Amino acid sequence: MQKSTIDLRSDTVTRPSVAMRAVMAAADVGDDVYGDDPTVNRLQAITAELFGYEAALFAPSGTQSNLIGLMTHCGRGDEYLVGQLAHTYKYEAGGAAVLGSIQPQPLPQQPDGSLALADIEGANKPDDIHFARTRLLALENTIGGKVVPREYLAKATALAHRHNLITHLDGARICNAAVQQNISMREAVAGFDSVSVCLSKGLGAPIGSLLCGDRDFIIAAKRWRKMLGGGLRQAGILAAAGIYALEHNIERLAEDHANAALLAQSLSAIEEITVTAPHTNILYVDLPQHAVDALGPFLRERGIIATVGSHMRLVTHLDVSTADVERTVAAFKDFFA
Numbered sequence: 001m002q003k004s005t006i007d008l009r010s011d012t013v014t015r016p017s018v019a020m021r022a023v024m025a026a027a028d029v030g031d032d033v034y035g036d037d038p039t040v041n042r043l044q045a046i047t048a049e050l051f052g053y054e055a056a057l058f059a060p061s062g063t064q065s066n067l068i069g070l071m072t073h074c075g076r077g078d079e080y081l082v083g084q085l086a087h088t089y090k091y092e093a094g095g096a097a098v099l100g101s102i103q104p105q106p107l108p109q110q111p112d113g114s115l116a117l118a119d120i121e122g123a124n125k126p127d128d129i130h131f132a133r134t135r136l137l138a139l140e141n142t143i144g145g146k147v148v149p150r151e152y153l154a155k156a157t158a159l160a161h162r163h164n165l166i167t168h169l170d171g172a173r174i175c176n177a178a179v180q181q182n183i184s185m186r187e188a189v190a191g192f193d194s195v196s197v198c199l200s201k202g203l204g205a206p207i208g209s210l211l212c213g214d215r216d217f218i219i220a221a222k223r224w225r226k227m228l229g230g231g232l233r234q235a236g237i238l239a240a241a242g243i244y245a246l247e248h249n250i251e252r253l254a255e256d257h258a259n260a261a262l263l264a265q266s267l268s269a270i271e272e273i274t275v276t277a278p279h280t281n282i283l284y285v286d287l288p289q290h291a292v293d294a295l296g297p298f299l300r301e302r303g304i305i306a307t308v309g310s311h312m313r314l315v316t317h318l319d320v321s322t323a324d325v326e327r328t329v330a331a332f333k334d335f336f337a
């Protein structure tokens, strides 16, 4: 793909920068299955400290770190409460149920991305041999690019703990939420017993996710990671990219948010489409049906890649500049002219 291509499908499409590749090439490595890789150990220590947990575990993907988290917290015949639109429920191929024997209890997502407290309370099952054992509440932030309100997260996690439920946060894009709210990573994950954080979304690393929690939890999680095939050897080459991402690419997420806001604002001038104002780096555009088939190829001819549908998602990231946003807006305006 040429450098001038603008890829708005996802923030997962970023390629590691020259500086990131340099630290990867220079990384000190060892066999991480033996716990010998100094760079992996450093990444885990930095992440645990940043998010305020005792320990962290490096995993190849967010899907795997969520699954490790659920399988470490819950056993066969347990249940977890989760949103209908949550990644762990809807977009991870049913792993918790299939591989973990953990029953999901999906709850409707409210428009702001939250789960109604009454729904959580109502779904928490009493101790009765007819029921699965409700063990855990899983929330996600950001969800669909939306920042879930902090006051809500405090209430939901307190409610869960009052009912002896464990709390897990799918924080694939938690750094976007924290930057948008101008709060620390620790404040953003307050109330959660564990969190998974993706390095390969807006933070721009090629691979990787970290699962954070208390020390005993992470020791147990390491066994599940091995079972799921996530025990890697000289993974310091990847961890170096992660350290670089945490050190250089968190604050700059604000630029992606500004670009998404600019894109949304500029596109909303086009009468035929409806744009939802983004909280972070993800915006949604509703297209008239007649535009759906033709817009994708039209954009592609102009070097712009997007997943086009009647409710289309556009994502800004490290490799989308303000000039790219302007080029995208011009292409949309040409199409609808």
Ligand SMILES: *Cc1c(COP(=O)(O)O)cnc(C)c1O
Residues within 6 Å of the ligand: 060, 061, 062, 063, 064, 066, 087, 088, 140, 142, 170, 172, 173, 198, 200, 209
């Ligand atoms: C991308 C994503 C994941 C999974 O991460 P992968 O590294 O793609 O497996 C989990 N949760 C959310 C909210 C995500 O956006």
